Amino acid sequence: MRETPGRLLRLLSLLQMHRDWSGTDLAERLGVTTRTIRRDVGRLRELGYPVHAALGPIGGYRLGAGAELPPLLLDDDEAVAVVVGLHAGGVSGLEEVSLRALTKVEQVLPSRLRHRVAALEASVLALPARGPAVAAEVLTAVSSAIRAAETLRFDYVSHDGRESRRTVEPHRLVSWGRRWYLVGWDTDRADWRTFRTDRLALRTPNGPRFGHREPPDGDLTAYLKRTMGREMWPLRARLKVHAPASELAGRVEGELTPIDERTCRWELASESWDVVAFVVGMLDVPFEVESPPELAERLRALSARYAAATSWTP
Template sequence: MRETSGRLLRLLPLLQAHRDWPGTELADRLGVTTRTVRRDVDRLRALGYPVHAAMGPAGGYRLGAGAELPPLLLDDDEAVAVTIALHTSGSEEASLRALSKLSRVLPSRLRHRVAALEASMLALPVRGPEVAAAVLTRVSAAIRAAETLRFDYVSHDGTSSRRAVEPHRLVSWGRRWYLVGWDTGRRDWRTFRADRLSLRTPNGPRFAHRDPPDGDLTAYLTRKMGREMWPYRAVLKLHAPAAAVAGRVEGEVTPIDSRSCRLELASDSWDIVAFVVGMLDVPFEVESPPELTERLEVLSTRYAAAVRSR
Protein backbone atom coordinates (compact mmCIF):
# COMPACT_ATOMS: atom_id res chain seq x y z
CA MET A 1 0.00 0.00 0.00
CA ARG A 2 2.84 2.39 0.83
CA GLU A 3 4.45 1.62 -2.54
CA THR A 4 1.17 2.37 -4.32
CA SER A 5 0.74 5.68 -2.48
CA GLY A 6 4.28 6.71 -3.31
CA ARG A 7 3.70 5.88 -6.97
CA LEU A 8 0.52 7.99 -7.02
CA LEU A 9 2.52 10.93 -5.66
CA ARG A 10 4.97 10.47 -8.54
CA LEU A 11 2.20 10.04 -11.12
CA LEU A 12 0.24 13.15 -10.14
CA PRO A 13 3.00 15.72 -10.90
CA LEU A 14 3.47 14.15 -14.32
CA LEU A 15 -0.22 14.58 -15.10
CA GLN A 16 -0.12 18.16 -13.80
CA ALA A 17 2.40 19.07 -16.51
CA HIS A 18 -0.51 20.01 -18.85
CA ARG A 19 0.27 17.56 -21.63
CA ASP A 20 -1.00 14.26 -22.95
CA TRP A 21 0.89 11.24 -21.63
CA PRO A 22 0.80 7.94 -23.54
CA GLY A 23 0.26 5.07 -21.15
CA THR A 24 3.49 3.40 -22.27
CA GLU A 25 5.53 6.54 -21.49
CA LEU A 26 3.99 6.85 -18.03
CA ALA A 27 4.73 3.17 -17.40
CA ASP A 28 8.38 3.71 -18.39
CA ARG A 29 8.66 6.76 -16.13
CA LEU A 30 7.23 4.91 -13.16
CA GLY A 31 8.87 1.54 -13.87
CA VAL A 32 5.56 -0.34 -13.98
CA THR A 33 3.27 -1.93 -16.55
CA THR A 34 0.58 -0.08 -18.49
CA ARG A 35 -1.99 -2.12 -16.58
CA THR A 36 -0.64 -0.73 -13.30
CA VAL A 37 -0.85 2.78 -14.76
CA ARG A 38 -4.54 2.21 -15.56
CA ARG A 39 -5.20 1.05 -11.98
CA ASP A 40 -3.33 4.06 -10.55
CA VAL A 41 -5.32 6.41 -12.78
CA ASP A 42 -8.53 4.82 -11.46
CA ARG A 43 -7.29 5.44 -7.88
CA LEU A 44 -6.67 9.11 -8.67
CA ARG A 45 -10.16 9.39 -10.11
CA ALA A 46 -11.57 7.91 -6.92
CA LEU A 47 -9.76 10.68 -4.99
CA GLY A 48 -11.45 13.33 -7.13
CA TYR A 49 -8.84 13.97 -9.84
CA PRO A 50 -10.53 14.19 -13.28
CA VAL A 51 -8.05 12.19 -15.37
CA HIS A 52 -9.24 11.94 -18.97
CA ALA A 53 -8.20 9.09 -21.25
CA ALA A 54 -8.19 8.99 -25.05
CA MET A 55 -7.98 5.71 -26.96
CA GLY A 56 -5.99 4.95 -30.09
CA PRO A 57 -2.38 5.53 -31.28
CA ALA A 58 -2.53 9.25 -30.42
CA GLY A 59 -4.33 8.65 -27.12
CA GLY A 60 -3.12 9.08 -23.61
CA TYR A 61 -3.94 10.56 -20.21
CA ARG A 62 -4.55 14.19 -19.33
CA LEU A 63 -5.52 15.84 -16.05
CA GLY A 64 -8.56 18.04 -16.61
CA ALA A 65 -10.80 20.28 -14.56
CA GLY A 66 -13.52 18.72 -12.43
CA ALA A 67 -16.61 19.83 -10.56
CA GLU A 68 -14.82 19.98 -7.21
CA LEU A 69 -11.30 20.85 -6.10
CA PRO A 70 -9.29 17.68 -5.41
CA PRO A 71 -6.36 17.52 -2.96
CA LEU A 72 -3.39 19.52 -4.28
CA LEU A 73 0.19 18.33 -4.42
CA LEU A 74 2.75 21.13 -4.04
CA ASP A 75 6.51 20.85 -4.10
CA ASP A 76 8.56 22.56 -1.37
CA ASP A 77 9.07 25.87 -3.21
CA GLU A 78 5.40 26.08 -4.24
CA ALA A 79 4.20 25.40 -0.68
CA VAL A 80 6.48 28.12 0.75
CA ALA A 81 5.42 30.61 -1.95
CA VAL A 82 1.71 30.01 -1.35
CA THR A 83 2.11 30.29 2.44
CA ILE A 84 3.98 33.60 2.20
CA ALA A 85 1.44 34.97 -0.28
CA LEU A 86 -1.41 34.12 2.09
CA HIS A 87 0.45 35.70 5.02
CA THR A 88 0.76 39.00 3.13
CA SER A 89 -2.62 38.97 1.38
CA GLY A 90 -4.58 40.67 4.17
CA SER A 91 -7.29 39.52 6.57
CA GLU A 92 -9.93 38.35 4.08
CA GLU A 93 -11.65 35.39 5.74
CA ALA A 94 -11.05 32.94 2.88
CA SER A 95 -7.32 33.72 2.91
CA LEU A 96 -7.10 33.11 6.65
CA ARG A 97 -8.92 29.78 6.36
CA ALA A 98 -6.60 28.64 3.56
CA LEU A 99 -3.54 29.75 5.52
CA SER A 100 -4.70 27.85 8.60
CA LYS A 101 -5.19 24.64 6.62
CA LEU A 102 -1.83 24.90 4.87
CA SER A 103 0.08 25.78 8.04
CA ARG A 104 -1.22 22.68 9.84
CA VAL A 105 0.22 20.30 7.25
CA LEU A 106 3.54 21.98 6.45
CA PRO A 107 6.51 19.71 7.21
CA SER A 108 8.92 20.97 9.85
CA ARG A 109 11.63 21.80 7.29
CA LEU A 110 9.20 24.08 5.42
CA ARG A 111 7.94 25.74 8.60
CA HIS A 112 11.54 26.80 9.27
CA ARG A 113 11.83 28.30 5.78
CA VAL A 114 8.56 30.19 6.16
CA ALA A 115 9.59 31.45 9.62
CA ALA A 116 12.92 32.68 8.24
CA LEU A 117 11.19 34.56 5.42
CA GLU A 118 8.65 36.11 7.79
CA ALA A 119 11.43 37.25 10.13
CA SER A 120 13.28 38.96 7.27
CA MET A 121 10.25 40.68 5.70
CA LEU A 122 8.54 43.93 6.62
CA ALA A 123 4.85 44.03 5.74
CA LEU A 124 3.89 47.72 5.65
CA PRO A 125 0.29 48.62 6.53
CA VAL A 126 -0.71 49.70 3.01
CA ARG A 127 -3.59 47.33 2.36
CA GLY A 128 -6.53 48.82 0.57
CA PRO A 129 -10.19 48.10 1.13
CA GLU A 130 -11.04 44.40 1.11
CA VAL A 131 -13.08 42.89 -1.70
CA ALA A 132 -14.93 39.64 -1.03
CA ALA A 133 -13.64 36.74 -3.07
CA ALA A 134 -17.23 36.04 -4.14
CA VAL A 135 -17.43 39.47 -5.82
CA LEU A 136 -14.22 38.94 -7.79
CA THR A 137 -15.37 35.45 -8.75
CA ARG A 138 -18.76 36.64 -10.01
CA VAL A 139 -17.23 39.49 -12.00
CA SER A 140 -14.63 37.17 -13.52
CA ALA A 141 -17.33 34.66 -14.47
CA ALA A 142 -19.37 37.41 -16.16
CA ILE A 143 -16.32 38.51 -18.16
CA ARG A 144 -15.70 34.97 -19.34
CA ALA A 145 -19.35 34.33 -20.17
CA ALA A 146 -19.75 37.78 -21.80
CA GLU A 147 -22.76 38.61 -19.62
CA THR A 148 -23.74 42.16 -18.69
CA LEU A 149 -23.23 42.97 -15.01
CA ARG A 150 -25.98 44.79 -13.13
CA PHE A 151 -24.94 46.52 -9.91
CA ASP A 152 -25.41 49.48 -7.59
CA TYR A 153 -22.35 51.71 -7.33
CA VAL A 154 -21.24 54.32 -4.79
CA SER A 155 -18.81 56.94 -6.14
CA HIS A 156 -16.07 58.61 -4.08
CA ASP A 157 -18.40 61.49 -3.17
CA GLY A 158 -21.08 59.11 -1.84
CA THR A 159 -23.39 59.37 -4.84
CA SER A 160 -25.28 56.14 -5.58
CA SER A 161 -26.24 54.95 -9.04
CA ARG A 162 -27.47 51.81 -10.75
CA ARG A 163 -25.31 50.54 -13.61
CA ALA A 164 -25.43 48.00 -16.43
CA VAL A 165 -21.90 47.30 -17.64
CA GLU A 166 -20.32 44.97 -20.18
CA PRO A 167 -17.32 43.84 -18.09
CA HIS A 168 -13.96 43.80 -19.87
CA ARG A 169 -11.22 43.22 -17.28
CA LEU A 170 -10.55 43.10 -13.54
CA VAL A 171 -7.48 45.17 -12.70
CA SER A 172 -5.35 45.15 -9.57
CA TRP A 173 -3.93 48.67 -9.35
CA GLY A 174 -1.92 49.70 -6.33
CA ARG A 175 -3.92 48.69 -3.27
CA ARG A 176 -7.31 48.29 -4.96
CA TRP A 177 -9.29 46.16 -7.39
CA TYR A 178 -11.04 47.84 -10.32
CA LEU A 179 -13.53 46.74 -12.96
CA VAL A 180 -13.06 48.16 -16.45
CA GLY A 181 -16.12 47.90 -18.67
CA TRP A 182 -18.45 49.49 -21.19
CA ASP A 183 -21.23 51.36 -19.39
CA THR A 184 -24.31 50.71 -21.52
CA GLY A 185 -26.23 53.63 -20.02
CA ARG A 186 -23.47 56.20 -20.58
CA ARG A 187 -22.24 54.63 -23.82
CA ASP A 188 -18.62 54.91 -22.80
CA TRP A 189 -15.80 53.07 -21.02
CA ARG A 190 -15.75 53.39 -17.25
CA THR A 191 -13.64 52.16 -14.33
CA PHE A 192 -15.26 51.10 -11.04
CA ARG A 193 -13.83 50.36 -7.61
CA ALA A 194 -14.65 46.70 -6.93
CA ASP A 195 -15.16 47.35 -3.20
CA ARG A 196 -17.96 49.81 -4.07
CA LEU A 197 -19.95 47.35 -6.20
CA SER A 198 -23.18 45.80 -4.95
CA LEU A 199 -23.91 43.13 -7.53
CA ARG A 200 -27.50 42.46 -8.53
CA THR A 201 -28.95 39.21 -9.84
CA PRO A 202 -29.42 37.88 -12.36
CA ASN A 203 -26.85 39.13 -14.85
CA GLY A 204 -28.06 40.99 -17.92
CA PRO A 205 -27.96 39.97 -21.59
CA ARG A 206 -24.91 38.52 -23.29
CA PHE A 207 -22.72 40.74 -25.45
CA ALA A 208 -19.83 40.60 -27.92
CA HIS A 209 -16.55 41.67 -26.33
CA ARG A 210 -15.32 45.03 -27.61
CA ASP A 211 -11.76 45.97 -28.45
CA PRO A 212 -10.00 47.51 -25.41
CA PRO A 213 -10.31 51.28 -24.97
CA ASP A 214 -7.77 53.21 -27.03
CA GLY A 215 -6.64 49.86 -28.42
CA ASP A 216 -4.39 49.36 -25.37
CA LEU A 217 -5.88 48.76 -21.93
CA THR A 218 -2.62 49.43 -20.07
CA ALA A 219 -2.10 52.79 -21.78
CA TYR A 220 -5.75 53.70 -21.20
CA LEU A 221 -5.55 52.95 -17.49
CA THR A 222 -2.26 54.83 -17.10
CA ARG A 223 -3.83 57.90 -18.69
CA LYS A 224 -7.31 57.73 -17.18
CA MET A 225 -7.12 55.97 -13.82
CA GLY A 226 -6.05 58.94 -11.75
CA ARG A 227 -8.57 61.28 -13.32
CA GLU A 228 -11.57 59.01 -12.91
CA MET A 229 -10.87 57.12 -9.70
CA TRP A 230 -8.87 59.38 -7.36
CA PRO A 231 -10.68 62.47 -6.03
CA TYR A 232 -7.60 64.70 -5.51
CA ARG A 233 -6.44 65.97 -8.90
CA ALA A 234 -3.84 68.63 -9.51
CA VAL A 235 -2.28 70.41 -12.48
CA LEU A 236 1.22 71.80 -11.99
CA LYS A 237 3.77 73.58 -14.16
CA LEU A 238 7.23 72.13 -13.61
CA HIS A 239 10.33 74.13 -14.51
CA ALA A 240 12.11 71.13 -16.00
CA PRO A 241 12.07 69.41 -19.41
CA ALA A 242 9.39 66.76 -19.87
CA ALA A 243 12.09 64.17 -20.57
CA ALA A 244 13.56 64.79 -17.11
CA VAL A 245 10.20 64.10 -15.42
CA ALA A 246 8.54 61.37 -17.51
CA GLY A 247 8.89 57.95 -15.94
CA ARG A 248 9.60 59.31 -12.47
CA VAL A 249 5.99 59.85 -11.47
CA GLU A 250 2.62 58.20 -12.18
CA GLY A 251 1.01 61.18 -13.88
CA GLU A 252 0.47 62.68 -17.31
CA VAL A 253 3.43 64.79 -18.41
CA THR A 254 2.98 67.23 -21.33
CA PRO A 255 5.84 69.38 -22.72
CA ILE A 256 5.30 73.15 -22.65
CA ASP A 257 8.66 74.16 -24.08
CA SER A 258 12.26 72.93 -23.93
CA ARG A 259 12.60 73.96 -20.26
CA SER A 260 9.18 73.29 -18.74
CA CYS A 261 6.29 70.83 -18.75
CA ARG A 262 2.84 70.34 -17.30
CA LEU A 263 2.09 67.53 -14.82
CA GLU A 264 -1.45 66.26 -14.22
CA LEU A 265 -1.41 64.23 -11.04
CA ALA A 266 -4.06 62.42 -9.00
CA SER A 267 -3.93 60.81 -5.58
CA ASP A 268 -5.72 59.99 -2.32
CA SER A 269 -4.85 63.30 -0.64
CA TRP A 270 -3.16 66.66 -1.16
CA ASP A 271 -0.40 65.58 1.20
CA ILE A 272 0.57 62.75 -1.16
CA VAL A 273 0.54 65.16 -4.12
CA ALA A 274 2.85 67.48 -2.17
CA PHE A 275 5.15 64.59 -1.28
CA VAL A 276 5.39 63.35 -4.87
CA VAL A 277 6.11 66.78 -6.29
CA GLY A 278 8.69 67.41 -3.58
CA MET A 279 10.46 64.17 -4.47
CA LEU A 280 10.90 65.41 -8.05
CA ASP A 281 13.16 68.17 -6.66
CA VAL A 282 12.34 70.73 -9.38
CA PRO A 283 10.76 74.23 -9.14
CA PHE A 284 7.01 74.20 -9.79
CA GLU A 285 3.85 76.29 -9.83
CA VAL A 286 0.31 75.17 -8.95
CA GLU A 287 -2.10 75.81 -11.81
CA SER A 288 -5.07 74.14 -10.08
CA PRO A 289 -6.84 73.67 -7.77
CA PRO A 290 -6.59 76.36 -5.07
CA GLU A 291 -7.07 73.70 -2.38
CA LEU A 292 -3.61 72.33 -3.17
CA THR A 293 -2.07 75.80 -2.81
CA GLU A 294 -3.77 76.18 0.57
CA ARG A 295 -2.45 72.80 1.73
CA LEU A 296 1.08 73.66 0.55
CA GLU A 297 0.93 76.87 2.61
CA VAL A 298 0.02 74.86 5.72
CA LEU A 299 2.83 72.39 5.09
CA SER A 300 5.40 75.08 4.31
CA THR A 301 4.57 76.85 7.58
CA ARG A 302 5.01 73.58 9.45
CA TYR A 303 8.35 72.85 7.77
CA ALA A 304 9.59 76.38 8.34
CA ALA A 305 8.77 76.12 12.05
CA ALA A 306 10.76 72.89 12.22
CA VAL A 307 13.77 74.62 10.67
CA ARG A 308 13.52 77.62 13.04
CA SER A 309 13.40 75.31 16.07
CA ARG A 310 16.94 74.00 15.44
Protein backbone atom coordinates in the same frame (compact mmCIF):
# COMPACT_ATOMS: atom_id res chain seq x y z
CA MET B 1 12.70 2.10 -9.22
CA ARG B 2 10.81 4.43 -6.89
CA GLU B 3 8.39 3.03 -4.34
CA THR B 4 4.78 3.21 -5.52
CA PRO B 5 3.54 6.13 -3.28
CA GLY B 6 6.48 8.34 -4.20
CA ARG B 7 6.15 7.45 -7.88
CA LEU B 8 2.44 8.30 -7.81
CA LEU B 9 3.18 11.73 -6.36
CA ARG B 10 5.80 12.35 -9.04
CA LEU B 11 3.38 11.21 -11.75
CA LEU B 12 0.68 13.49 -10.36
CA SER B 13 3.10 16.40 -10.33
CA LEU B 14 3.85 15.86 -14.03
CA LEU B 15 0.17 15.58 -14.94
CA GLN B 16 -0.58 18.87 -13.13
CA MET B 17 1.62 20.74 -15.63
CA HIS B 18 -1.42 21.23 -17.93
CA ARG B 19 -0.07 19.39 -20.95
CA ASP B 20 -0.53 16.05 -22.69
CA TRP B 21 1.96 13.32 -21.85
CA SER B 22 2.50 10.20 -23.88
CA GLY B 23 2.90 6.97 -21.94
CA THR B 24 6.46 6.71 -23.26
CA ASP B 25 7.40 10.19 -22.05
CA LEU B 26 6.01 9.52 -18.59
CA ALA B 27 7.76 6.16 -18.43
CA GLU B 28 11.11 7.75 -19.34
CA ARG B 29 10.65 10.52 -16.77
CA LEU B 30 9.86 8.06 -13.99
CA GLY B 31 12.18 5.27 -15.02
CA VAL B 32 9.48 2.65 -15.36
CA THR B 33 7.63 0.80 -18.12
CA THR B 34 4.55 2.06 -19.96
CA ARG B 35 2.66 -0.84 -18.37
CA THR B 36 3.53 0.58 -14.92
CA ILE B 37 2.32 4.00 -16.07
CA ARG B 38 -1.04 2.55 -17.08
CA ARG B 39 -1.32 0.84 -13.70
CA ASP B 40 -0.37 4.05 -11.81
CA VAL B 41 -2.89 6.09 -13.82
CA GLY B 42 -5.54 3.61 -12.72
CA ARG B 43 -4.52 4.11 -9.08
CA LEU B 44 -4.82 7.90 -9.46
CA ARG B 45 -8.30 7.50 -10.91
CA GLU B 46 -9.29 5.36 -7.93
CA LEU B 47 -8.10 8.22 -5.66
CA GLY B 48 -10.40 10.66 -7.47
CA TYR B 49 -8.04 12.24 -10.00
CA PRO B 50 -9.74 12.54 -13.43
CA VAL B 51 -6.88 11.43 -15.69
CA HIS B 52 -8.06 11.39 -19.31
CA ALA B 53 -6.42 9.22 -21.93
CA ALA B 54 -6.57 9.56 -25.72
CA LEU B 55 -5.44 6.88 -28.16
CA GLY B 56 -3.43 7.35 -31.33
CA PRO B 57 -0.15 8.99 -32.34
CA ILE B 58 -1.19 12.38 -30.93
CA GLY B 59 -2.90 10.95 -27.87
CA GLY B 60 -1.71 10.84 -24.30
CA TYR B 61 -2.61 11.45 -20.69
CA ARG B 62 -3.98 14.70 -19.29
CA LEU B 63 -5.35 15.66 -15.88
CA GLY B 64 -8.86 17.07 -16.29
CA ALA B 65 -11.58 18.53 -14.12
CA GLY B 66 -13.76 16.22 -12.10
CA ALA B 67 -17.00 16.35 -10.16
CA GLU B 68 -15.16 16.61 -6.84
CA LEU B 69 -11.91 18.27 -5.77
CA PRO B 70 -9.23 15.62 -5.17
CA PRO B 71 -6.14 16.25 -3.01
CA LEU B 72 -3.72 18.69 -4.66
CA LEU B 73 0.04 18.36 -4.89
CA LEU B 74 1.93 21.63 -4.36
CA ASP B 75 5.65 22.24 -4.74
CA ASP B 76 7.51 24.26 -2.09
CA ASP B 77 7.03 27.68 -3.69
CA GLU B 78 3.34 27.04 -4.38
CA ALA B 79 2.71 25.95 -0.78
CA VAL B 80 4.38 29.08 0.61
CA ALA B 81 2.39 31.28 -1.79
CA VAL B 82 -0.91 29.67 -0.71
CA VAL B 83 -0.17 30.23 2.99
CA VAL B 84 0.87 33.86 2.49
CA GLY B 85 -2.17 34.53 0.28
CA LEU B 86 -4.55 33.06 2.85
CA HIS B 87 -2.96 35.19 5.56
CA ALA B 88 -3.50 38.32 3.43
CA GLY B 89 -7.27 37.85 3.07
CA GLY B 90 -9.04 40.92 1.70
CA VAL B 91 -12.51 39.66 0.78
CA SER B 92 -15.28 39.98 3.34
CA GLY B 93 -17.31 36.87 4.03
CA LEU B 94 -14.36 34.55 3.40
CA GLU B 95 -12.50 35.09 6.68
CA GLU B 96 -13.73 31.86 8.29
CA VAL B 97 -13.26 29.83 5.12
CA SER B 98 -9.74 31.22 4.66
CA LEU B 99 -8.89 30.36 8.26
CA ARG B 100 -10.09 26.77 7.80
CA ALA B 101 -8.06 26.39 4.61
CA LEU B 102 -5.01 28.00 6.22
CA THR B 103 -5.20 25.62 9.19
CA LYS B 104 -5.32 22.60 6.87
CA VAL B 105 -2.33 23.74 4.81
CA GLU B 106 -0.18 24.78 7.77
CA GLN B 107 -0.93 21.48 9.50
CA VAL B 108 0.91 19.52 6.83
CA LEU B 109 3.71 21.97 6.00
CA PRO B 110 7.14 20.36 6.40
CA SER B 111 9.58 22.05 8.76
CA ARG B 112 11.64 23.64 5.98
CA LEU B 113 8.56 25.42 4.63
CA ARG B 114 7.37 26.49 8.08
CA HIS B 115 10.67 28.30 8.50
CA ARG B 116 10.27 30.05 5.13
CA VAL B 117 6.75 31.19 5.95
CA ALA B 118 7.78 32.36 9.44
CA ALA B 119 10.73 34.31 8.02
CA LEU B 120 8.53 35.98 5.43
CA GLU B 121 5.84 36.91 7.96
CA ALA B 122 8.46 38.30 10.35
CA SER B 123 9.96 40.46 7.60
CA VAL B 124 6.74 41.92 6.18
CA LEU B 125 4.65 44.61 7.83
CA ALA B 126 1.02 43.92 6.94
CA LEU B 127 -0.90 47.17 7.28
CA PRO B 128 -4.67 46.96 7.69
CA ALA B 129 -6.81 47.70 4.66
CA ARG B 130 -7.88 51.34 4.44
CA GLY B 131 -11.16 50.74 2.73
CA PRO B 132 -14.06 48.37 3.18
CA ALA B 133 -13.61 44.86 1.85
CA VAL B 134 -15.88 43.79 -0.96
CA ALA B 135 -18.42 41.03 -0.34
CA ALA B 136 -17.46 37.68 -1.81
CA GLU B 137 -20.84 37.28 -3.51
CA VAL B 138 -20.29 40.54 -5.41
CA LEU B 139 -16.96 39.34 -6.80
CA THR B 140 -18.53 36.03 -7.73
CA ALA B 141 -21.47 37.66 -9.52
CA VAL B 142 -19.26 40.11 -11.41
CA SER B 143 -16.74 37.46 -12.47
CA SER B 144 -19.57 35.21 -13.65
CA ALA B 145 -20.98 38.06 -15.76
CA ILE B 146 -17.53 38.65 -17.29
CA ARG B 147 -17.20 35.01 -18.22
CA ALA B 148 -20.72 34.80 -19.61
CA ALA B 149 -20.38 38.19 -21.39
CA GLU B 150 -23.56 39.48 -19.76
CA THR B 151 -24.25 43.17 -19.17
CA LEU B 152 -24.32 44.27 -15.54
CA ARG B 153 -26.85 46.70 -14.06
CA PHE B 154 -26.01 48.33 -10.74
CA ASP B 155 -26.44 51.39 -8.54
CA TYR B 156 -23.17 53.20 -7.91
CA VAL B 157 -21.95 55.78 -5.37
CA SER B 158 -18.95 57.85 -6.50
CA HIS B 159 -16.20 59.09 -4.18
CA ASP B 160 -18.02 62.41 -3.73
CA GLY B 161 -21.28 60.71 -2.74
CA ARG B 162 -23.17 61.09 -6.01
CA GLU B 163 -25.51 58.22 -6.81
CA SER B 164 -26.17 56.89 -10.30
CA ARG B 165 -27.54 53.83 -12.08
CA ARG B 166 -25.09 52.22 -14.50
CA THR B 167 -25.28 49.70 -17.31
CA VAL B 168 -21.85 48.22 -17.98
CA GLU B 169 -20.27 45.54 -20.13
CA PRO B 170 -17.82 44.07 -17.59
CA HIS B 171 -14.28 43.47 -18.84
CA ARG B 172 -12.00 42.62 -15.89
CA LEU B 173 -11.84 42.61 -12.09
CA VAL B 174 -8.72 44.29 -10.72
CA SER B 175 -7.19 44.08 -7.24
CA TRP B 176 -5.34 47.33 -6.57
CA GLY B 177 -4.31 49.00 -3.33
CA ARG B 178 -6.23 46.55 -1.11
CA ARG B 179 -9.42 47.26 -3.02
CA TRP B 180 -11.28 45.55 -5.86
CA TYR B 181 -12.27 47.39 -9.05
CA LEU B 182 -14.38 46.58 -12.07
CA VAL B 183 -13.20 47.83 -15.47
CA GLY B 184 -15.96 47.91 -18.06
CA TRP B 185 -17.61 49.67 -20.97
CA ASP B 186 -20.31 52.07 -19.73
CA THR B 187 -22.99 51.75 -22.39
CA ASP B 188 -24.76 55.02 -21.46
CA ARG B 189 -21.53 57.05 -21.60
CA ALA B 190 -20.03 55.09 -24.50
CA ASP B 191 -16.66 54.97 -22.76
CA TRP B 192 -14.50 52.87 -20.47
CA ARG B 193 -15.00 53.34 -16.74
CA THR B 194 -13.49 51.93 -13.54
CA PHE B 195 -15.74 51.23 -10.53
CA ARG B 196 -14.94 50.33 -6.95
CA THR B 197 -16.81 47.11 -6.30
CA ASP B 198 -17.57 48.00 -2.66
CA ARG B 199 -19.56 51.01 -3.91
CA LEU B 200 -21.84 49.18 -6.32
CA ALA B 201 -25.12 47.41 -5.61
CA LEU B 202 -25.95 44.86 -8.28
CA ARG B 203 -29.43 44.75 -9.78
CA THR B 204 -30.81 41.51 -11.16
CA PRO B 205 -31.23 39.99 -13.60
CA ASN B 206 -28.21 40.75 -15.76
CA GLY B 207 -28.71 42.48 -19.08
CA PRO B 208 -28.17 41.19 -22.63
CA ARG B 209 -25.05 39.39 -23.78
CA PHE B 210 -22.31 41.33 -25.57
CA GLY B 211 -19.12 40.80 -27.51
CA HIS B 212 -15.95 41.53 -25.55
CA ARG B 213 -14.12 44.64 -26.74
CA GLU B 214 -10.40 45.18 -27.09
CA PRO B 215 -8.94 46.49 -23.79
CA PRO B 216 -8.77 50.29 -23.40
CA ASP B 217 -5.59 51.87 -24.76
CA GLY B 218 -4.81 48.43 -26.20
CA ASP B 219 -3.25 47.58 -22.82
CA LEU B 220 -5.34 47.28 -19.66
CA THR B 221 -2.34 47.75 -17.36
CA ALA B 222 -1.31 50.99 -19.06
CA TYR B 223 -4.90 52.23 -18.94
CA LEU B 224 -5.16 51.55 -15.22
CA LYS B 225 -1.86 53.28 -14.44
CA ARG B 226 -3.07 56.33 -16.36
CA THR B 227 -6.58 56.54 -14.93
CA MET B 228 -6.79 54.61 -11.66
CA GLY B 229 -6.04 57.61 -9.46
CA ARG B 230 -9.34 59.20 -10.48
CA GLU B 231 -11.24 56.42 -8.73
CA MET B 232 -8.87 55.78 -5.83
CA TRP B 233 -8.25 59.32 -4.56
CA PRO B 234 -10.45 62.43 -4.42
CA LEU B 235 -7.80 65.18 -4.83
CA ARG B 236 -6.63 66.31 -8.28
CA ALA B 237 -3.44 68.22 -9.08
CA ARG B 238 -2.09 69.68 -12.31
CA LEU B 239 1.58 70.63 -12.51
CA LYS B 240 3.85 72.08 -15.17
CA VAL B 241 7.11 70.18 -14.87
CA HIS B 242 10.34 71.49 -16.33
CA ALA B 243 11.48 68.15 -17.69
CA PRO B 244 10.63 66.18 -20.85
CA ALA B 245 7.66 63.85 -20.59
CA SER B 246 9.91 61.01 -21.76
CA GLU B 247 12.11 61.55 -18.70
CA LEU B 248 9.20 61.10 -16.30
CA ALA B 249 7.47 58.25 -18.14
CA GLY B 250 7.62 55.10 -16.04
CA ARG B 251 8.65 57.05 -12.92
CA VAL B 252 5.29 58.57 -11.99
CA GLU B 253 1.59 57.69 -11.97
CA GLY B 254 -0.98 59.86 -13.69
CA GLU B 255 -1.18 61.52 -17.10
CA LEU B 256 1.81 63.17 -18.79
CA THR B 257 1.25 65.56 -21.70
CA PRO B 258 4.26 67.04 -23.51
CA ILE B 259 4.21 70.85 -23.79
CA ASP B 260 7.50 71.16 -25.65
CA GLU B 261 10.84 69.39 -25.71
CA ARG B 262 11.76 70.57 -22.21
CA THR B 263 8.47 70.72 -20.30
CA CYS B 264 5.33 68.66 -19.78
CA ARG B 265 2.04 68.80 -17.92
CA TRP B 266 1.50 66.25 -15.18
CA GLU B 267 -2.01 65.50 -13.90
CA LEU B 268 -2.27 63.23 -10.90
CA ALA B 269 -4.62 62.24 -8.11
CA SER B 270 -3.85 61.76 -4.44
CA GLU B 271 -5.35 61.28 -1.00
CA SER B 272 -3.58 64.37 0.41
CA TRP B 273 -1.59 67.39 -0.72
CA ASP B 274 1.30 66.28 1.50
CA VAL B 275 1.64 63.13 -0.60
CA VAL B 276 1.78 65.26 -3.78
CA ALA B 277 4.46 67.46 -2.16
CA PHE B 278 6.49 64.39 -1.24
CA VAL B 279 6.24 62.84 -4.71
CA VAL B 280 7.22 65.95 -6.65
CA GLY B 281 10.00 66.64 -4.16
CA MET B 282 11.47 63.20 -4.80
CA LEU B 283 11.60 63.92 -8.55
CA ASP B 284 14.13 66.69 -7.92
CA VAL B 285 13.06 68.75 -10.97
CA PRO B 286 11.57 72.29 -11.13
CA PHE B 287 7.79 72.50 -11.37
CA GLU B 288 4.89 74.97 -11.17
CA VAL B 289 1.44 74.45 -9.67
CA GLU B 290 -1.29 75.12 -12.23
CA SER B 291 -4.14 73.88 -10.01
CA PRO B 292 -5.69 73.79 -7.52
CA PRO B 293 -4.97 76.79 -5.21
CA GLU B 294 -5.16 74.48 -2.17
CA LEU B 295 -2.05 72.64 -3.33
CA ALA B 296 -0.13 75.89 -3.79
CA GLU B 297 -1.16 76.99 -0.29
CA ARG B 298 -0.03 73.71 1.22
CA LEU B 299 3.33 73.91 -0.53
CA ARG B 300 3.86 77.47 0.80
CA ALA B 301 3.09 76.28 4.33
CA LEU B 302 5.50 73.36 4.00
CA SER B 303 8.15 75.62 2.51
CA ALA B 304 7.88 78.01 5.46
CA ARG B 305 8.17 75.11 7.91
CA TYR B 306 11.26 73.74 6.16
CA ALA B 307 12.86 77.19 6.00
CA ALA B 308 12.26 77.68 9.72
CA ALA B 309 13.83 74.30 10.43
CA THR B 310 17.07 75.30 8.71
CA SER B 311 17.44 78.48 10.80
CA TRP B 312 16.77 76.78 14.14
CA THR B 313 19.68 76.46 16.58
CA PRO B 314 19.74 74.57 19.90
